[in-house]
Amino acid sequence: GQNIDQPTEMTATEGAIVQINCTYQTSGFNGLFWYQQHAGEAPTFLSYNVLDGLEEKGRFSSFLSRSKGYSYLLLKELQMKDSASYLCAVGDSNYQLIWGAGTKLIIKP
Amino acid sequence: ETGVTQTPRHLVMGMTNKKSLKCEQHLGHNAMYWYKQSAKKPLELMFVYNFKEQTENNSVPSRFSPECPNSSHLFLHLHTLQPEDSALYLCASSQVERGASDTQYFGPGTRLTVL
Numbered sequence: 001g002q003n004i005d006q007p008t009e010m011t012a013t014e015g016a017i018v019q020i021n022c023t024y025q026t027s028g029f030n031g032l033f034w035y036q037q038h039a040g041e042a043p044t045f046l047s048y049n050v051l052d053g054l055e056e057k058g059r060f061s062s063f064l065s066r067s068k069g070y071s072y073l074l075l076k077e078l079q080m081k082d083s084a085s086y087l088c089a090v091g092d093s094n095y096q097l098i099w100g101a102g103t104k105l106i107i108k109p
Numbered sequence: 110e111t112g113v114t115q116t117p118r119h120l121v122m123g124m125t126n127k128k129s130l131k132c133e134q135h136l137g138h139n140a141m142y143w144y145k146q147s148a149k150k151p152l153e154l155m156f157v158y159n160f161k162e163q164t165e166n167n168s169v170p171s172r173f174s175p176e177c178p179n180s181s182h183l184f185l186h187l188h189t190l191q192p193e194d195s196a197l198y199l200c201a202s203s204q205v206e207r208g209a210s211d212t213q214y215f216g217p218g219t220r221l222t223v224l
Binding site: 044 | 113210
């Protein structure tokens with residue numbers, strides 16, 4: 001079967017750094033996506049990794065290791081507005097996205 | 110604003126009602142999707158329309174019926190739903206290209222409650 005695992009909930013402090021992990025087992029691999037979803041809103045695209053390594057985009061970075069079936073999203077200089085759910089999704093051999101259940105990130109002052 | 114709109118944003122219906130959800134994308138994409146999002150569960154893909162043709166239905170119950178009249182509009186017709194169908198229904202669109210997973214852009218969703 002196909003499976004995406006990520007922690008259900010994480011808590012971090014404003015101004016700190018947090019790493020959200022995602023492990024996957026899929027039939028094929030055609031890229032890994034991270035999305036952010038605020039409560040009651042649409043998921044919005046954050047990052048896409050298809051090759052191993054780190055992709056940096058401002059305060060957010062995403063890392064991929066295809067051999068380990070592993071990715072993480074790194075958020076630096078946390079702000080209260082970063083409180084949201086973070087969804088990991090993997091493109092399988094049919095280019096269909098397989099989704100994780102999301103990680104709810106709570107930022108405390 | 111993601112360029113994908115959905116109406117209504119909230120819907121309460123009885124099990125014998127018939128209603129429709131509407132989605133419109135203003136991004137010029139060639140594929141549209143319906144997802145179901147339940148609390149603490151992964152997004153469930155319900156239907157995919159690629160170039161207006163349905164390519165996936167993922168064994169969705171027949172009480173959900175999709176319609177895609179053109180590449181910009183997508184409907185989800187609902188009838189005789191069950192309480193367990195209560196969820197957030199998300200529409201998304203993307204530009205499908207060969208040999209790559211495409212980034213999907215989501216609408217704000219319709220929060221559906223079935224009584």
